[in-house]
Amino acid sequence: MLFVPGNNPGMIQDAYIYGSDSIMFDLEDSVSVGEKDSARCLVYEALTNLDYGTKETVVRINSLESGLGISDLEAIVRARPNVIRLPKTEFAADVTDCEKEIERIEKKAGIAVGTTKMMAAIESAIGVLNAKEIAFSSKRLIGIALGAEDYVTNLKTNRSPEGTELMFARSMILHAARAAGIAAIDTVYSDVNNEEGLIAEATLIKHLGFDGKSVINPRQIAPIHKIFTPTEKDIKKSMAIMEAIAEANRKGSGVIALNGKMIDKPIVERAKWVLKLARVSGVLKDMEE
Amino acid sequence: MELKKVGTSGTLESSDIMVTIKGTDKQKIDINLTSSVEKQFGEEIRSVISDTLKKLGICAAEVIAVDKGALNCTIRARVKAAAYRACEITDFSWGDNNE
Numbered sequence: 001m002l003f004v005p006g007n008n009p010g011m012i013q014d015a016y017i018y019g020s021d022s023i024m025f026d027l028e029d030s031v032s033v034g035e036k037d038s039a040r041c042l043v044y045e046a047l048t049n050l051d052y053g054t055k056e057t058v059v060r061i062n063s064l065e066s067g068l069g070i071s072d073l074e075a076i077v078r079a080r081p082n083v084i085r086l087p088k089t090e091f092a093a094d095v096t097d098c099e100k101e102i103e104r105i106e107k108k109a110g111i112a113v114g115t116t117k118m119m120a121a122i123e124s125a126i127g128v129l130n131a132k133e134i135a136f137s138s139k140r141l142i143g144i145a146l147g148a149e150d151y152v153t154n155l156k157t158n159r160s161p162e163g164t165e166l167m168f169a170r171s172m173i174l175h176a177a178r179a180a181g182i183a184a185i186d187t188v189y190s191d192v193n194n195e196e197g198l199i200a201e202a203t204l205i206k207h208l209g210f211d212g213k214s215v216i217n218p219r220q221i222a223p224i225h226k227i228f229t230p231t232e233k234d235i236k237k238s239m240a241i242m243e244a245i246a247e248a249n250r251k252g253s254g255v256i257a258l259n260g261k262m263i264d265k266p267i268v269e270r271a272k273w274v275l276k277l278a279r280v281s282g283v284l285k286d287m288e289e
Numbered sequence: 290m291e292l293k294k295v296g297t298s299g300t301l302e303s304s305d306i307m308v309t310i311k312g313t314d315k316q317k318i319d320i321n322l323t324s325s326v327e328k329q330f331g332e333e334i335r336s337v338i339s340d341t342l343k344k345l346g347i348c349a350a351e352v353i354a355v356d357k358g359a360l361n362c363t364i365r366a367r368v369k370a371a372a373y374r375a376c377e378i379t380d381f382s383w384g385d386n387n388e
Contacts, residue, residue, distance in 0.1 A: 009363040010304035037373065037381070038298045041366035044383065049362035071381070078383045 001058065001145075001185060001214045002221065005030035006039035012046045015055075018218035019225070021280075022056035027072050028063075028087050036068055040075045047079035057081040058119065063088055064097055073098070077105040077116055083142060088150065089120035090127045092137035099138050114140065119185075123147035124154045128169045131176035143183030145214065146173050149190070159190070161197055163204060174209050183211040192217040202227045229281040230274045238271035238278075290346050296375025299359075299367035306359035308338070308371040313351040318342055324356035337361050341368040350375075 002020035004011050006027045015023045025046070031039040043059060059081045062068035076084060086098055095118065106113050118140040122128055128151070135144050146169055152158055157165045170186065177184035186205040189198045202213055202224045213224050230238070241263055248256040256263040278284035292312040299307040313319060320335050327334075338352055341364070352368075359367070373381055 008302070009359060009366075010302060013304060013360055013363070037379070038367070038370040040381070041298075041370045042363065045362035045366040045369075050360075071379075075381065075383050 001056075001212060002218065003030070003060075003188065003214060003216045006043045006059075007031050007035045009042060009046075012042065013050060016050075016052045018221055020055065020215065020218075020221050021212065022058055023052060024058040024060055024085060024214070025081075026060045027068075027076075028060050036062070036071075040072060044075045044079045047076075047081055056083065058083040058085050060085040060087055060121070063094075064101070069098070070101060073101050073105055077102055077111065078109050080111065080115070083117045083119050085119040085121060085145070087121050087147070088123045088127070089134055089144075090122075090124055091130055092133040095120055095134060095137040095141060099140055102140070116140065117142045119143045119145060119183075121145045121147045122169070122173055123150035125151070127151075128172045131172045132179060135176035135180035135182060141180070141182055143185055143211070144173055144177050145185035146170060146187040148187035151187075161200070163201060170205065170208055170210070177211075178209070184209065186210045186213040188214045188216045189220065190216065192219060195219075195223060199223050199227065225281065228277065229283055230278045232283075234274050235278045235284060238274040241267060241271040242275065290372065290376040290378065292347065292350055292372075292375045293377050294375055296371040296373070298370035298374065299363075301355060301357060303357050304359055304363065306334075306354055306356040306364050306367050308364075308367045309353040310342075310347075310368070310371045310375045311351050312375075313349055315351075316349050318348065318350050318352060320352045320354060322354045322356065324354075324358075326356070326358060333361070334359075334364060337364045338368050341365045342372060345369065345372050347372060 001022040001024050002015060004015045004023060004025050006025050025043045027039050047057060059076045061072035061084055086094060102116050103113055106115060118138060119142055120134050122131055122144055148159060148166055151169055152165055174184045189201050191197055198220055205213060206227050215221055240258055244256055244258040244263055245268060295311040297309045299305050301307055318339050320338055322331060322334060324331060324334060334356055338354060342350060
């Protein structure tokens with residue numbers, strides 16, 4: 001998910017060329033208080049006029065408590081991004097309060113209720129502790145994300161290269177997302193000149209089970225995609241598993257084995273997930289060709 | 290909408306346009322445009338500015354626009370923000386048919 005400042009027309013119009021799966025136009029922290037109205041107009045016009053193709057479009061609004069969130073929603077719901085991202089979510093009510101406003105605007109604007117999906121960013125200790133309630137709070141919620149900069153400030157610590165201080169939050173958010181059946185997105189890696197550090201962090205969060213990572217610079221997209229793209233070995237193994245399942249089904253065999261090892265349900269689920277990732281990243285198509 | 294003060298929006302960065310709008314005694318929209326692409330797109334930029342203001346109900350204004358290669362959607366956004374600021378209106382109308 002590529003973060004794009006909402007008051008920068010050059011970055012907004014070019015955002016689709018860098019290959020991210022998702023583009024998040026920011027009306028919150030990257031826009032100064034005096035430019036909120038201008039950024040709102042810019043993102044509204046971009047979303048209603050520019051073609052971002054198959055990229056997921058996300059807009060991070062200001063919180064309702066800030067007094068700016070409702071004005072953001074009035075514009076952005078009508079601009080019809082795929083997802084509206086709530087910042088600094090601490091309670092399930094933050095999501096449901098926002099959902100009520102979205103539904104009101106959808107009805108007023110003649111947009112089918114439920115069209116606008118939501119994502120909640122968790123950026124504080126109380127938010128992390130309430131991650132499960134937040135994750136289950138709305139059918140519109142497609143994912144929850146960790147916002148680490150505010151979170152570590154709230155914890156009275158700093159971000160370390162190893163990310164030790166984020167382990168609890170990452171685990172809570174990941175478990176909440178998995179329990180609710182929604183996506184878990186990791187925080188940004190702020191040091192854009194440290195590719196080694198980015199790769200180490202992306203490798204860690206991929207292994208933990210996260211679905212993706214936020215990026216603040218287009219340069220960070222390719223290394224992360226490389227980490228999340230299944231290897232040829234993994235893909236071939238997954239294809240063999242699926243073929244063994246198909247063969248067993250043809251024979252009516254109850255017990256399925258591959259190279260002498262039993263294949264059970266979790267192995268099949270993982271194989272399906274690997275093949276899904278391979279398909280969306282384009283490598284499976286390349287291998288088939 | 291009534292223009293009450295000078296309203297400005299936009300920057301002088303590439304792909305942007307800085308738009309300044311103020312009231313005028315003339316009964317028309319007067320546009321002073323500076324653009325590196327004026328020869329090719331000047332007429333269109335003026336047209337986008339003028340059309341955006343008319344849709345907002347503003348038929349008389351003095352506009353100073355410094356363009357750095359902005360797309361039409363960026364021009365519309367900056368004109369709209371500058372006009373609302375000039376009218377001292379914070380409650381924007383987004384319409385329910387994308388205006």
